Amino acid sequence: MASKRSAKQRVSSGDDVREEPTKRPKLGNGAQDPLRKPHHFAAEAEEHGIVLRKFYPPEMSNARAQAYNNNELPRPIKQLEAALEETASMRKNTKVKEAVIHWFKMDLRTTDNRALWEASQKAQEAGVPLICMYIVSPQDFEAHLTSPPRVDFMIRTLHKLKQDLAALNIPLYVETVAKRKEIPERILEFMEEWGASHLYANIEYEVDELRREASMVKLCADRGAAMVLFHDTCVVPPGALHSGAGKQYAVYSPWYRAWVAHVHANQELLSLFEPPAKNSAAAREKVAALFDCEIPDVPENKQLSEKDAKRFRATWPAGEREAMDRLEKFCDEKIGEYGKKRNFPAEAATSSISVHLAAGTLSARTAVRTARDRNKTKKLDAGVEGIQGWISEVAWRDFYKHVLVHWPYICMNKPFKPEYANIEWSYNSAHFEAWCQGRTGFPIVDAAMRQIQSIGWMHNRCRMIVASFLCKDLLLDWRMGEKFFMEHLIDGDFASNNGGWGFSASVGVDPQPYFRIFNPLLQSEKFDPDGEYIRKWIPELRGVKGKAIHDPYNRGAAAEAKKAEYPKPIVDHRESRDRALKAYKEGIGRDKP
């Protein structure tokens, strides 16, 4: 095995991200291919930083989005499936050489990790070492808006993972690759250096990743190697569920019934995978140099200040053991009351395992299986109500990933319902800034925005309230809010975030109808009746007594609020509601391709 390379962590090509050519693709006029003509409002999306032109083309037309729906353009999952099919017999006949590799992505755990377990089996059968690797890609973090606390969480997790794997004689090699487009070639270089003919990984469902993997499957095959991929991130793999008419569900309730029935009929979907088997001492010797690899620091473009890092580390300890502890504790102490309390942000009645599901320190399968095993029945939709309810929430995560795979243009800045791209949004920067800073004068909105700024997480009810406020009360482009969330959430997950924004902005799959507009004051009174959550996150309002906390300027606490320099409401809800209804109605009716 050619493993003599220095195992010290290196940065490929020594290139700096800033050297990436900054030339942008031109806004084409679509003269040759009408489907390439950008959307009418593409310039706005570019100007307000919604479409990152450093990495992506201008916002596509609604007609192009429709072309995916009409099967005129191939979905990325189909491209991957075609690549796998094309190379199937070659991959099957590839002989194991000197090692098997598992490529960690958003599956940073040893337990119940399908591809890792399969890679381990392959290595054991052939009597060769299993090598694990992870690529740090600052450009992917930038293109995917990965938040600094999330990157920090992943790097902290890698340290733990390295130790856990080392105890099994398995090395974890981590390298920073400056240019994202060089990742496939760099991985092929590893394979050659380590004498590995097999590369195992779990599938990620975002468009960039599916397309990259489709080309990597072929690239590996061209070099006589096999890339072996598994569905792992969802309990039920995307594409497995169809309505009676054979179509992908676009409504949650029937989809959920089908999801439950599918799991009941395929109980193995809840069988958990063991951690990988130990490499033999001899195998460890063969790859000894790789154990010296150092885990890189958080890349420059995603670093936290020392103060922030300390806070995030205290709030969100990393690693799979922590994930399991959190899950077990929730199931022991809170799951029974989940249905009654989950909507009240002051209660801390939810599991807060989203950070672990996003990083893959916990699998959705383990989450559902653990909750199910606390129930009196093996049925997911029977028994203790709290357990049923919680499992159905975890299922929402699967639902949104299924949606992403079938409607890939939602990953390209288009709404699920293309005609909603014709709404004329406001781009009022003072309003957006007030929303981001938690200074809108609506206490429940401001408390929630301060929560996300402080701990990188926000209660689900509050996510809905602030999202509705942004796109309906302020009529700001929902994609600015979606982006802000990704840039700040420690549990940022494209599919769930896009799904949540699509729901609240009424532009997504199974959404809140556009004419149902949350009244922030009523939401505040209903879900934070004592103002406990507001007082926790808005210290300057702590002295405001009673119901005035929900609206201090209009409920007799104006002097106090003013003295505390808490802002007055930046909009009148009734007026902005009317404005939103008009803008939505006009936008949907507008005929723009």
Ligand SMILES: Cc1cc2nc3c(=O)[nH]c(=O)nc-3n(C[C@H](O)[C@H](O)[C@H](O)COP(=O)(O)OP(=O)(O)OC[C@H]3O[C@@H](n4cnc5c(N)ncnc54)[C@H](O)[C@@H]3O)c2cc1C
């Ligand atoms: C505007 C908006 C943006 C959102 N962005 C994200 C995001 O980036 N990442 C993310 O994981 N979730 C997101 N959600 C969904 C939800 O708010 C969080 O998953 C949940 O608050 C996480 O807290 P928890 O782990 O305590 O949830 P629990 O209530 O304990 O639920 C358990 C798990 O079920 C899943 N889940 C629960 N509710 C939802 C939901 N509505 N949609 C999808 N999955 C759900 C999550 O994986 C969650 O961890 C968003 C929701 C909205 C309305």
